[in-house]
Amino acid sequence: MLSRLRCGSLDAGCRLPGCRGGRADLGGSRDEARVATRALMLEWLKQPGFYGTHATLGADLSQTMATLFTVLFVIGWTQAKGHKGHAHHWLVLSGMVAMLAFFTSYYLFRQLGVLAFEGKAGFGGSQDLYDHVFIPLLTMHITLVVIGLVMAIYMIVLGFRTQTFLDGRRLLRSGLLKTPWKKMGTIFGVITGVVLLLFVSRVATSGFSARKLLVYLGLLGLVGIVFAIEMAIQRVWPDGERRHRALGRFTMIIYCILFVTGSVTYTMLYILYPGKIG
Known part of the structure; x- marks a missing residue:
């Protein structure tokens, strides 16, 4: 699931810091990479949970x-x-x-x-x-x-x-x-x-x-x-x-x-x- 989020977030418009032209800027600073990782984790934790309730995955x-x-x-x-x-x-x-x-x-x-x-x-x-x-x-x-x-x-x-x-x-x-x-x-x-x-x-x-x-x-x-x-x-x-x-x-x-x-x-x-x- 996390890999799908990464592809969706970094390829489809890539609005995260450290991204340019729809791709991740590998030459970006480590701080930007941490921000991007945090954003991905937050997005992952907000996915629907696994108990079938209204809860998130987190x-x-x-x-x-x-x-x-x-x-x-x-x-x-x-x-x-x-x-x-x-x-x-x-x-x-x-x-x-x-x-x-x-x-x-x-x-x-x-x-x-x-x-x-x-x-x-x-x-x-x-x-x-x-x-x-x-x-x-x-x-x-x-x-x-x-x-x-x-x-x-x-x-x-x-x-x-x-x-x-x-x-x-x-x-x-x-x-x-x-x-x-x-x-x-x-x-x-x-x-x-x-x-x-x-x-x-x-x-x-x-x-x-x-x-x-x-x-x-x-x-x-x-x-x-x-x-x-x-x-x-x-x-x-x-x-x-x-x-x-x-x-x-x-x-x-x-x-x-x-x-x-x-x-x-x-x-x-x-x-x-x-x-x-x-």
Whole structure:
């Protein structure tokens, strides 16, 4: 399908940047190539979905992956309760990394929550239903997405910090687990320096844009939130094992609620009350 889109977009008039005379300008800049690729991906994600609803391909893909990740995390949760440390560690770690990679890439292309700023055109129900049910539900869903992404990063780090090995078994290490402010500040400073270097290199190769700045500031903000959570929570649960179990349970509950709110949002948008925006 993507190949057909490429042919249709680049040959039939080729209105994308970097195209001349109905053909792609192979000598165009890398920035133009990235813009063209992004446009193709956006066009691909807007194609009709595969579930037979009014959803786009992007929406169906997102819902499918959300379902898959939820199932994986529930399985990982049961493994943890069954004291299957190795299986739990690798399943949840790989699931969280894959989830972060997929949804970060997807949001960069399609921008999750865009319907919240598009007005009622994307929702086919009544204005009252839109104002008092759909928007609060979507707002709750987006808020939980942010919390879920923060907790995914935090739990990955916490999992490595609290693990220990005994007779070939992976276990949680009980005992005091605290990070001093000075060490936390040093780590954050190093991460900030790396992010700034990446930002400067991007600006040097493809020019400055407010969008790039917001992305990198958002990344630093996310890291800062994770660190702030760590400093606050380690006072409540100084024991590493108890902290991991309590926050793991909280994170799994968040992901289950996310699946419910996402599924209800999908049903309202693309099955019960489809609108004009895919």
